[in-house]
Each structure stands twice: as C-alpha cells, then as structure tokens.
Amino acid sequence: MVAVRSTHGRAVAVSPWLLGAGLSAAVVLRGAVGGADPPSSIPAAAVFASALFALALAAGWRPSRPSTSALLIGVAGGAVLIALSLASRPVVVLGAGGAGALAFAPVVAVAVTAEEALVRGALFSALMSRWGAVVAVVLTSLVFALVHLPIYGVTALPLDLAVGLWLGGLRLLTGGIAAPTVAHLLADLSPGWLG
Amino acid sequence: MRRSGLLALAVAAGALATVWQVLPAGAPPVYDTCLIGPYQLLGSNPPPTSASQTFPPTTSFPTSEVLTDENPAQAQILMTDGTFVSPTSAITVSITPIPPPARPPVGDSFDGNVYRIIAVATSGQQLNPQHSPTIVLRATSTTGPPRKIARLDGTTWTKLQTFISGCGDEYEAVSTRLGDFAILKTGGGAPSGGGGGGGGVPAPLVIAIIVVVLLATTFALARLNRGRGRLAS
Numbered sequence: 001m002v003a004v005r006s007t008h009g010r011a012v013a014v015s016p017w018l019l020g021a022g023l024s025a026a027v028v029l030r031g032a033v034g035g036a037d038p039p040s041s042i043p044a045a046a047v048f049a050s051a052l053f054a055l056a057l058a059a060g061w062r063p064s065r066p067s068t069s070a071l072l073i074g075v076a077g078g079a080v081l082i083a084l085s086l087a088s089r090p091v092v093v094l095g096a097g098g099a100g101a102l103a104f105a106p107v108v109a110v111a112v113t114a115e116e117a118l119v120r121g122a123l124f125s126a127l128m129s130r131w132g133a134v135v136a137v138v139l140t141s142l143v144f145a146l147v148h149l150p151i152y153g154v155t156a157l158p159l160d161l162a163v164g165l166w167l168g169g170l171r172l173l174t175g176g177i178a179a180p181t182v183a184h185l186l187a188d189l190s191p192g193w194l195g
Numbered sequence: 196m197r198r199s200g201l202l203a204l205a206v207a208a209g210a211l212a213t214v215w216q217v218l219p220a221g222a223p224p225v226y227d228t229c230l231i232g233p234y235q236l237l238g239s240n241p242p243p244t245s246a247s248q249t250f251p252p253t254t255s256f257p258t259s260e261v262l263t264d265e266n267p268a269q270a271q272i273l274m275t276d277g278t279f280v281s282p283t284s285a286i287t288v289s290i291t292p293i294p295p296p297a298r299p300p301v302g303d304s305f306d307g308n309v310y311r312i313i314a315v316a317t318s319g320q321q322l323n324p325q326h327s328p329t330i331v332l333r334a335t336s337t338t339g340p341p342r343k344i345a346r347l348d349g350t351t352w353t354k355l356q357t358f359i360s361g362c363g364d365e366y367e368a369v370s371t372r373l374g375d376f377a378i379l380k381t382g383g384g385a386p387s388g389g390g391g392g393g394g395g396v397p398a399p400l401v402i403a404i405i406v407v408v409l410l411a412t413t414f415a416l417a418r419l420n421r422g423r424g425r426l427a428s
Contacts, residue, residue, distance in 0.1 A: 005332060015415075015416070015419060018412055018415055018416050018419070019326045019416070021408070021410075021412050022409060022412035022413060025405050025408045025409045025412065028401075028405050028410060029402065029405040029406065029409065030346070032402050032405065033402065051409050054409075054413045055409075055412065056414060058413045058414070058416035058417040058420060059416045060419060070216070080208070080211075081211070082427045084211050084215050086227065087215065095197055115315060120221050133196065133199045133203075134199070137199075137203045140398070150322065158210075159211075159214045159215075161210070162207055162210035162211040162213075162214050163207075165203060165205035165206060165207035165210055166203075166204065166211060168203055168207070169200050169201070169202075169203030169204035169205075169206075169207050170200070171200075172196060172198030172199050172200035172201070172203055173196075173197060173201060173203075175196070
C-alpha cells in the first residue's frame with residue numbers, strides 16, 4: 001500500500017499492484033467483449049473506459065479544471081506525435097475518415113480520458129510517491145505499451161513505449177493529466193482526418 | 196520536476212523519431228478504438244463497392260484520391276500532383292473488386308478482395324502513372340499474421356513494401372504502376388481467431404469472472420482509499 005498525494009493535494013492510499021491487476025482485468029475484458037475486432041467495438045471501448053474510470057476514482061483520482069497552459073502544452077505535444085507519424089507517410093490526404101470518424105470521436109475521447117485518468121493519473125501518482133519521477137514515467141510507459149499489446153501486437157510495442165514516455169514527460173512537466181490527455185486524444189483522432 | 200519532465204520529453208522525442216524511422220512497416224498507429232465496419236467480401240451481401248472518378252483533361256493532374264464507399268474504405272488510391280498527364284483526354288480512375296485472376300503464392304492467402312485499380316483515357320487506353328500512387332487496402336481484421344499488399348505482375352503476385360496505416364487493419368503501399376492489387380496474408384490458412392473471446396463470440400463465463408475480479412479490485416482500492424482518509428483525519 002502506498003500513500004500518494006493527488007495533483008489537487010488530496011491524500012489517498014492506493015496500491016500500484018491493485019491498480020495493475022485491475023487494469024489487466026480491464027484489458028482482458030475489452031478483448032473478450034470486443035470479439036474478433038476489439039479496436040472497432042464500441043461496447044468494448046465503453047466497458048474498458050468504465051472499468052478504468054471506476055478504478056481511478058476508487059484509487060482517489062479526481063478530475064480537476066485544467067489550466068490553459070497545460071491544454072496548450074497538450075496541443076503542442078499532440079502536434080509532435082502527429083507530425084512524426086506523418087513524416088514517415090508517403091502521402092497525406094485531409095478529411096480521409098469523413099463522417100464515420102467524426103461520429104466515433106466521442107468514444108475515442110472517453111476511452112483516452114479513462115486511460116489517462118488511470119495510467120498517468122492514479123498509477124503515476126502512486127508510483128511517483130513511492131519510487132520517484134523516473135520510475136513513474138518508465139513504468140507507466142511500460143504499462144501503456146502492454147495495454148495496447150493484445151490489440152496491436154508486438155510490433156506496436158516500441159512505438160507505444162516511446163509514446164508512453166512522451167505522454168509521461170507531459171504529465172511530469174505539467175503536473176496533471178490534461179496535457180497528456182489532449183496530446184493522446186489528438187493523436188488518436190488524427191487517422192480520422194488524415195489518411 | 197519541470198527539468199525531469201523536459202528530460203523525459205527529450206528522451207521520448209529521440210525514441211519516437213527512431214521508432215518511426217527504423218520500424219515504419221511494423222508500426223501500427225498511436226491510436227486505438229477505431230470504428231471499423233464489417234468487411235464486405237465479393238459474393239457476400241452487402242457486396243463490396245466500386246469507385247470511379249473522372250478528371251478533366253489536364254497537364255497538371257491535382258492531388259486527389261478515389262476510394263470505395265465502405266467505412267472505412269476497403270480500397271483507395273492516393274495520387275499526388277502530376278500523377279497523370281493527359282492534355283487532350285479526360286482520365287477515369289476506377290477501383291473494382293474482382294474475382295482473383297491468379298492464385299496466391301504458395302504459403303500465402305488472400306485477406307479480403309482483389310481490387311482492379313486502373314486509369315483510362317476516353318479512348319479506353321490504360322494510362323501509366325508518371326508518379327507512383329499510393330494504394331491503400333483494408334484487411335478483414337486487425338488481428339492475425341503479418342500482411343503485405345501485392346500487385347499482380349503477369350501471373351505472379353509481387354509483394355510491395357507495405358505500411359500499416361489507419362486503425363490497424365489498413366495497409367498502404369506505393370506502386371509504380373496500376374493493375375490488380377490484394378492483401379496477402381503470410382502463413383495462409385484460415386483466418387486467425389485472434390485470441391480473446393475465441394471465434395468472435397464473447398464467452399459469458401470468462402466475462403463474468405473478469406467482472407468479478409474488476410469489482411473486487413475496485414472495492415479493495417476504495418477501501419484502502421477510505422482507510423487512508425480515516426487515518427489522516
């Protein structure tokens with residue numbers, strides 16, 4: 001058990017191990033509900049997000065009003081993620097996803113916020129309190145990569161590790177989850193408008 | 196803390212740039228939870244759609260794309276400025292799902308439809324691109340063995356350098372010419388179940404057990420949190 005102080009100064013007690021166990025169960029549940037195509041399953045995304053929110057709230061994480069600077073840093077962070085991915089593409093077409101991508105955006109937003117609330121909210125705080133910032137960034141990056149492993153396979157692991165480090169850096173820089181959430185959200189939504 | 200954050204960002208930027216440069220073909224997008232409609236196979240109901248677009252005579256062909264109507268499109272072609280030069284005749288770029296005109300290589304199998312992607316002048320003459328277009332095809336699922344886009348050259352399929360794009364089931368490749376394209380699944384055989392629920396049907400018992408574990412974990416976390424609050428007060 002670890003005592004952590006959340007970004008709003010509220011003392012909470014959480015166990016990183018319990019959070020890890022809960023997150024693992026949520027990942028398995030998402031795969032089971034999603035059937036053959038978990039990334040495209042709205043019920044799977046909804047169940048996954050609900051489970052993560054419940055775990056984060058139970059661990060003491062609470063949403064707070066983000067600062068303008070954190071939001072701007074998040075936008076810049078998202079722009080970097082998108083720019084790096086586009087640099088490796090031969091052709092980029094605007095508006096590729098159309099109305100379907102727009103309709104799915106709220107689901108992506110909820111899933112991303114839930115992931116950030118648990119991984120870089122509750123879990124990050126617990127790890128940082130016990131082992132410091134470096135361990136918190138590294139371990140949450142590892143967790144972030146492992147969460148995506150069942151869906152995208154081993155080939156996605158290096159990229160997700162690097163993205164996890166980037167989002168962890170944003171979390172550390174701004175002291176909250178607003179910046180990594182915005183960056184994560186922009187990156188996740190980008191295939192809808194850039195093909 | 197600010198310094199640690201900047202340091203982490205610097206390390207991450209280096210790692211990201213390296214990953215995108217070194218592993219572009221093996222790197223699915225950053226994104227998850229994408230909306231993917233069911234794949235429409237040729238001969239099934241509803242059938243896969245075709246696409247066609249006619250461009251007026253021009254010496255400066257515009258950057259454009261032609262794509263089928265599924266969500267997301269099962270086949271598309273992305274063309275940059277000057278891909279075709281046809282000052283006197285209109286150009287029609289079309290995408291049509293067709294029965295496989297040749298068998299896949301031994302050990303491979305088709306994943307999805309074969310698409311004929313061509314550009315023709317009004318005379319019916321097929322045009323060759325001046326700049327290589329990008330072909331984007333969807334696979335039937337996000338899970339399973341590695342895949343490559345292949346182009347039919349004569350009677351044999353030539354595998355192209357393929358990148359994963361979109362939501363994990365979309366693949367793109369640059370092709371020097373048009374023709375018949377398909378996704379080849381390395382390893383062949385039946386489509387992979389992909390793990391998880393098995394056969395695409397969620398197992399109620401598995402889900403029930405996981406839900407119990409999740410509820411117990413959440414309850415334990417809440418109790419720990421409440422206990423800490425009492426200690427603090």
